[in-house]
Amino acid sequence: MIYDRFGSWSSNTLMPQTRPLTPKGMSRDPSGTSTPLLLNRVNDDRGIMVKYSSCLKAFVDGVVNGTNNDALRKCLRIAVIGAPNVGKSSFTNQLVKAAVCAVSRKMDTTQENLTAAITEGDTQLIFVDSPGVVGIKHARYTVRSMGNRLLQDPCRAVDTADYLLIVQDPMELGDYIHHRIMHLLHSHSHIPSSLVINKIDLVQRRSDLLELVRILCCGQVGGKPITTTRKQIGRLGSLSPPKETVLMPLSVNNEGNTDEQWQRKYNAIMAKKTYECPWFDTKKVFMNIRGWPNFDSVFFVSSFTGEGIDDVRKHLCSVAQKKNHRFPKGLITTKSPQKLCLNAIRAQLLEHLPSEVAYNLNVLITEWQTEGDVLQIVTEVRCDKERHARLVLGRSGTTIISIGKNVNEIMQNLFKQQLFVRILVKANGKLVDFTNFLNRKTMNSGAIS
Known part of the structure; x- marks a missing residue:
């Protein structure tokens, strides 16, 4: 378990060789000579610490006795999910301001869930960085993973979450949400979620992202239709209509098949966990369903430059629930x-x-x-x-x-x-x-x- 005795801190994030190891928005520790931050740690069956140092014991005593005010405020557990190699780990690192998640340019760098936390003021955000959704054939024969964590951990992360962040890479071919992610969203429709468009630093024309969002959100965000506002820029702006709100029409077929055969297949996979469903069953059911209409917000971020990260963090703090903090302030991760x-x-x-x-x-x-x-x-x-x-x-x-x-x-x-x-x-x-x-x-x- 890593614990920061000095409050929140920054670290470098591992990035591809073509970029510096310390991206913008995250600074290096200049000395590297601080007091060791390693605590004795023993796991119970749920992987939660049960042996505490004096500072952790004081935190627990405060919760039990009702003297720890920080533990009685707001907390939110967020699952970060998405297709492989969309930048979930680097995104999580930026959110918690520490490079706790391993990052590389190759897919399957993350092979099991990792819990990371950050406490700002009276709000604690707990993030679960999950592996990219893959099939059993890929897990067994490509990654050579004989266990089930690579397959099951994305579902486990969602099962225990209060909020979902669906990370999407706009540079990938295809304007649709991965069919395994769609199954997770449909089977956990009671959990609020947001769409995160990552890697915007690589997008040449950001206006193209509006059409992508329109499709991935089925033309609506937060229960309201997506709109655009015309703005007058210079003399050429006078050639355009005055400022007005224009609805972005949705012409894509996003309803899928509604016949009885499709409904039976849909009901059959909804009765199973995502990792229990055959790969081609979810792919066939969600073949014509490209987006999710229940996102309450959309964020455009760059995990490399840090652009847009603060907006995501502020939004999560605003929707955090009033309940005890799960970890002491300054705890970064529960991984050994x-x-x-x-x-x-x-x-x-x-x-x-x-x-x-x-x-x-x-x-x-x-x-x-x-x-x-x-x-x-x-x-x-x-x-x-x-x-x-x-x-x-x-x-x-x-x-x-x-x-x-x-x-x-x-x-x-x-x-x-x-x-x-x-x-x-x-x-x-x-x-x-x-x-x-x-x-x-x-x-x-x-x-x-």
Whole structure:
């Protein structure tokens, strides 16, 4: 569990190599030498902490005795869901002002739910970053995930949520909401939701987003038809009609089939959890249904620049419910520090390697101890094939050096502590490094000559 003793703070977010590691809107910790922020942690069956440090115990005592005013104010649990690779994790990082979610350009970087929180004033927002919705074939044969969390966690996040944020990537082909997301929305229609159009920094003509929103919202937001307002700009504005509100017509077929056969199929999948429905059943039922008419608001954001993030946070604070805070102020995430470290390494492996290679690597921590003021972390990347180890190391070790540098930078900013993460590479149980491959290559070259 990561806890910030100094209130809210900022950190860098892991972004693609073509962009700096610290995006706009999130600053680095200049010193990296703050007091360690790691607390002893034991999980119960629900993954909630049951062992408290003195500050956490005081919080709990305050709730029980009714002396903790912060715990009696407003709280909201939000599920962040969407199709794979739409930017849910980087969006969550911006919302909580800390890079707790691992990020890469590849899909399936997030393979299980991660809870992150931020408390501003008397309101606590709890976000659940979920994996992108995928089918069982993709989970088993592409990601090589033998468990069920990759399939079930998006549904679990929605089941426990007070509010839903549906994240959409406008750069992807197709003007429709993913059929698995549509099933989640229809089966949880009692939960209020908002549509979030992410990655707007990559959109050249933002006016095109209005048509996309019209389709994804079925022509209405908050129960009211979407309207546009004409504005006069310069002399050319006089050629247009005066200021007026114009309804944006909805001509797309968004009702789907209404015959008895379609209704039976719809009722059948609505009786099941999303992950229990066959992939092609939900795809067929929602084939002609492109949007959701019950969004209460729409936001345009950039998880890279931070544009629009404050508006989302303010809206969530305004709709937060009057109930006890679930976590003490300053709590950032309930994930263990070790899990955050492993997630950061896996994300960097996905960033630097082909997906089919990265998915087949096993990462584990072999040492975690503090020496003086420095946290020493030793990890291993275990490869089943020697050629995979060569890819992890890279030419003259450039790949593993880049991975190690990025992981150290991310973890130091997140933990706000001096630390060193060492990444070892093993192939078939044997430790390897780039000098071994260089020596072998030299010997082979000499034999040929």
